[in-house]
Amino acid sequence: MKKRIIIVEDNISIREGFRAVLETIEKYEVMNLYSNVEEALEHLDQDLPDIVLMDIELPGMDGIAGTIRIKKLYPDCIVLIITVLEDSEKVFRSLCAGAGGYIVKNSNISEIVQNIDEALAGGAPMSLSIAKMVVQSFQQQQNSPLTERETEVLQSIAEGKSYSKIALDLYVSKETIRSHIKNIYRKLEVSSKADAIKVANSNKWVTGRAL
Amino acid sequence: MKKRIIIVEDNISIREGFRAVLETIEKYEVMNLYSNVEEALEHLDQDLPDIVLMDIELPGMDGIAGTIRIKKLYPDCIVLIITVLEDSEKVFRSLCAGAGGYIVKNSNISEIVQNIDEALAGGAPMSLSIAKMVVQSFQQQQNSPLTERETEVLQSIAEGKSYSKIALDLYVSKETIRSHIKNIYRKLEVSSKADAIKVANSNKWVTGRAL
DNA sequence: ACAAAATCCCCCAAAATGGGTGATTGATTC
DNA sequence: GAATCAATCACCCATTTTGGGGGATTTTGT
Numbered sequence: 001m002k003k004r005i006i007i008v009e010d011n012i013s014i015r016e017g018f019r020a021v022l023e024t025i026e027k028y029e030v031m032n033l034y035s036n037v038e039e040a041l042e043h044l045d046q047d048l049p050d051i052v053l054m055d056i057e058l059p060g061m062d063g064i065a066g067t068i069r070i071k072k073l074y075p076d077c078i079v080l081i082i083t084v085l086e087d088s089e090k091v092f093r094s095l096c097a098g099a100g101g102y103i104v105k106n107s108n109i110s111e112i113v114q115n116i117d118e119a120l121a122g123g124a125p126m127s128l129s130i131a132k133m134v135v136q137s138f139q140q141q142q143n144s145p146l147t148e149r150e151t152e153v154l155q156s157i158a159e160g161k162s163y164s165k166i167a168l169d170l171y172v173s174k175e176t177i178r179s180h181i182k183n184i185y186r187k188l189e190v191s192s193k194a195d196a197i198k199v200a201n202s203n204k205w206v207t208g209r210a211l
Numbered sequence: 212m213k214k215r216i217i218i219v220e221d222n223i224s225i226r227e228g229f230r231a232v233l234e235t236i237e238k239y240e241v242m243n244l245y246s247n248v249e250e251a252l253e254h255l256d257q258d259l260p261d262i263v264l265m266d267i268e269l270p271g272m273d274g275i276a277g278t279i280r281i282k283k284l285y286p287d288c289i290v291l292i293i294t295v296l297e298d299s300e301k302v303f304r305s306l307c308a309g310a311g312g313y314i315v316k317n318s319n320i321s322e323i324v325q326n327i328d329e330a331l332a333g334g335a336p337m338s339l340s341i342a343k344m345v346v347q348s349f350q351q352q353q354n355s356p357l358t359e360r361e362t363e364v365l366q367s368i369a370e371g372k373s374y375s376k377i378a379l380d381l382y383v384s385k386e387t388i389r390s391h392i393k394n395i396y397r398k399l400e401v402s403s404k405a406d407a408i409k410v411a412n413s414n415k416w417v418t419g420r421a422l
Numbered sequence: 423a424c425a426a427a428a429t430c431c432c433c434c435a436a437a438a439t440g441g442g443t444g445a446t447t448g449a450t451t452c
Numbered sequence: 453g454a455a456t457c458a459a460t461c462a463c464c465c466a467t468t469t470t471g472g473g474g475g476a477t478t479t480t481g482t
Contacts, residue, residue, distance in 0.1 A: 124343040160404040175461050193371040
């Protein structure tokens with residue numbers, strides 16, 4: 001059974017380049033090429049791809065939104081992101097969106113085939129540099145204006161705990177927690193839980209994931 | 212200037228094995244070996260290591276807690292995790308704790324040296340398989356009992372938003388949000404924001420990170 | 423046509439929140 | 453020694469939020 005592949009990429013030379021490469025491989029069948037996500041979505045029910053090669057930067061809906069849509073309609077379909085620019089945040093977001101891996105734009109035939117086969121086998125193909133990027137997105141939470149205690153309190157806020165619950169967990173009075181929060185709000189120049197979480201999160205002053 | 216290294220590893224053969232390897236390298240100086248984190252912490256101010264090779268599984272305080280302590284005291288000190296077992300959750304947690312990379316237990320000399328040098332140069336050495344593990348921890352949020360809309364609402368709750376704010380953001384009435392939340396609580400068998408977040412988070416039914 | 427999902431409404435009481443203005447202790451720094 | 457900061461706690465006040473209980477209607481997918 002041939003593996004059905006579609007390519008979503010607005011740059012025609014890259015698009016045709018991939019097509020040319022993939023058509024030399026017996027086990028692949030390139031169903032269609034698209035220059036935007038919208039068109040690709042319309043034909044998904046005919047193409048029924050096993051693999052989607054998707055660019056991130058696209059006119060209209062971008063590759064990340066496209067990945068979300070496709071995975072929603074066909075959860076078993078594997079979306080591989082075609083990329084040159086290794087933007088940490090975009091890489092991270094596309095993985096969260098359900099991307100199955102990465103293919104570097106200037107790969108040679110054997111690398112491309114290897115990546116696709118790896119994805120089909122359940123792996124998560126990507127270059128080491130991309131993997132590092134993701135990993136590093138968990139670190140570098142430096143330069144926080146918040147004290148240790150304040151960070152701890154804000155972290156608890158982010159976990160949805162009430163002041164009373166936080167007070168219990170940290171073995172202090174509820175008033176103490178209120179004090180810390182007032183200081184947090186002053187330092188972050190916000191005046192609500194949601195805003196504090198947003199600011200702290202975007203600056204990576206909290207871990208972001210409840211552990 | 213020689214790079215100061217300490218090793219924290221309870222298995223004596225692995226510990227001595229690494230020492231033997233590292234001592235053959237001119238630019239490294241193995242300051243001390245420890246079989247637990249507590250001992251290592253006591254001598255940190257004398258050892259002043261540039262690199263700590265740390266096992267995860269340790270008697271007493273584990274390598275993750277140890278990493279957090281060390282990074283708190285000496286943020287510039289690089290902690291490399293020595294590992295065989297590639298447990299997705301432990302890997303993830305140790306990276307969050309500030310680990311700078313991974314060294315596989317049965318590496319050969321050149322791999323070890325390469326990893327350490329890479330870490331010193333600011334990289335994040337790790338095997339591709341470990342990187343994949345981290346990446347995959349962002350996916351597979353399947354089998355949620357929550358509907359799309361409910362997930363969206365719960366996600367907003369996790370971002371610290373009030374019912375009113377969520378209602379505004381989703382262009383619906385506050386009462387609608389209340390309805391969704393009642394259903395969420397019923398499905399997850401909880402009766403508070405914090406518990407709902409905890410349950411959804413541990414099952415990866417929400418993304419965990421605000422994007 | 424049926425079920426599920428999404429939307430909206432009201433009532434109620436308890437809890438949580440945000441802002442203000444304080445105070446005390448201990449550690450560190452100048 | 454003075455000054456600063458971190459962490460702790462207190463009380464007042466008004467407003468908002470929350471959770472639980474009743475419902476109801478409309479849209480959507482199968």
